[in-house]
Amino acid sequence: MKIKQFEYKPLAHYSYALISDGEMAIIDPERDPMQYYRLAKEHNARIIAVIETHPHADFVSSHVQIQKETGATIYNSEKLGADYPYESFDEGDTLKVGNATLKALNTPGHSPDSISIAAEGDGKTVLFTGDTLFIGDVGRPDLREKAGNMQVKRQELAEMMYDTIQNKFTDLPDDALVYPAHGAGSLCGKNLSSENSSTLGNERMGNWAFKKQTKEEFVSTLLDSQPFIPSYFGFNVDINKSGAEILRNSLAEVPFRMNTSQKGIVVDTRSEQNFKKEHLKGSINIQATSEDDKFETWLGSIIEPNEKFHLVIENPGDLERILNRVGKIGYEKQLQSVFTLGEENLVASEQLDLQEFKDHPDNFTIIDIRNKSEVEEGKFFESALSHPLNNLRHTADNIPTNKPIVVHCAGGYRSAAGSSILSNQLSGVEVYDLSDEVTQFRD
Known part of the structure; x- marks a missing residue:
């Protein structure tokens, strides 16, 4: 049983191929399936299955394209309510890929239709956890209130996650390899490790979610300070439930x-x-x-x-x-x-006189476009007004225009977008991007 992990860095997304005895299964594929096809060709393997652990919110999956182009069967939970042809893969169901046996576990919490897959072969156990169990964290429970087949409130999903972590992995060994669908940088959780895999034993020891705690304590920690939800997340859930068109x-x-x-x-x-x-x-x-x-x-x-x-x-x-x-x-x-x-x-963009800004910051309206959770950890400028970038187009009209405006984030990438938005939406005022010079003002 061979496992290949694929990483798409901009979205901190991991997808997987499992190969055994000339057959291959793909787990949580990204939009472009060509890398999986190349791997199958290299190993002379036939793609027989593509498994969706849940309808993803942060990217569009190629599961339907893979089905059309290879004849592979799509497997996912019946609870997903998919609009495409699939085989249900829920608790107690098994799938053979070559000499490997894949078992489905219903692991709700990130979504009500989430599954994890325990694969056994060649004397080892591998656990594909989707967005349920991450390295150092678990999936956020607040993405399914307005999208998908089952719309469930975050409190209810957080309680489901507690039950999942407490009960669903207990029969699996400590040396089971854990392969999640995301790593650090993903908005599908809040404290994901930069490690791309772990063992179940290490997670039982080091992941906060496995620590002894009441359900109330667990839910409170899980719901606290989750990152913002991008506008497109619900949109992608619905696309993945229906199945995207062939990319090319x-x-x-x-x-x-x-x-x-x-x-x-x-x-x-x-x-x-x-x-x-x-x-x-x-x-x-x-x-x-x-x-x-x-x-x-x-x-x-x-x-x-x-x-x-x-x-x-x-x-x-x-x-x-x-x-x-x-x-x-x-x-x-x-x-x-x-x-x-x-x-x-x-x-051309207006150029900030940095020395003037340093000497007389009160002569400017400073707009902090970092996320709410970042601002709560500490401000760079006490007088700064918080207008997170994800909502800036909607809040721009509330920004005072009696002074020149300076926009900042944490490192410069987002402030380029934020300053361009405000330059467009606010008339009669100069808008400046502090850019990476913001690093000079950090404590």
Whole structure:
């Protein structure tokens, strides 16, 4: 039994392939399935199963595409209420993949339809936990109040998670390998480890959720200070419940234009430096220049599901890469075009006099666009007004405009987006991006 872990860093997502005796199963696949196909070809393995531990909120899965292109059977909990053909995989059900045996465990808590998979083969046990059990944490319980087949309140799901952690893994050995669907940086939990795997024994010793505590104590800890919920999360749950279109077909419908401009909502994916030199007036700078850029998260937080928008890219060679990133969260259907900049309607960003700001900070309105939980841990500027980036387009009109505005986050990436939003929405006031200079003001 061989296990291959795949990581998509921008969303801190892990997917898996299990190969045994010429057969292969894929667990929680990302939107582009080609890497799984390449692995199957390398091992001369036939893909017979694709398993969804739950309908994911933070990315679009390729389970239906894999089914169409390989003939594999989709397995998930019947509680999911999927609209695509599938085989139910719930408590007591087993699946053979080569010489390996996969057993389903119903593990509600992150969602009411969550399952985990215990795989046994070659004398070892591997546990694929989806968004139920992470390394050092458990999945958040507050994403299924407005989306999916079963809409359950966070209190009820948190109580389900307590019962899951207390009871569902007790018969599994300490040396069982734990493979979650997410790591540090994901918004599907709040304190995820940077480790990409663990053992059940290590989690029993070090994960707060396994510590002896009452249900009330567990629920209180789990519900406290969860991160914000991006706008697109419920949208992705519904897409995954129905099944996404084949990726390459869907992306092929997006038009591309050279050296032009477009009206409407424009997202500029270029670097902050190039954006500030010149950009289309009114555009929003959500950078997508490296894997460290949380482009998908912020695109899906700032732009609403089904809201039409255009994208600016640096050069035509970026087209395929950027389109694939848009497709990761299923936003390609609302993407009206991708284009490189022409020469019309271009403006430059205002440049902050940093020394003036240091000497006279009270002469500026300071806007802190970090998340609520970050602000609660401590402010960089006592006078700063909190306007988290994920909601900034909706709260911008509440910001005073009697002074120049300085926007900051924790490191500079988000403030590029925030300052561009405010420059567009607030008239008659200068808006500056503190950018990475904010590091000079940390304690």
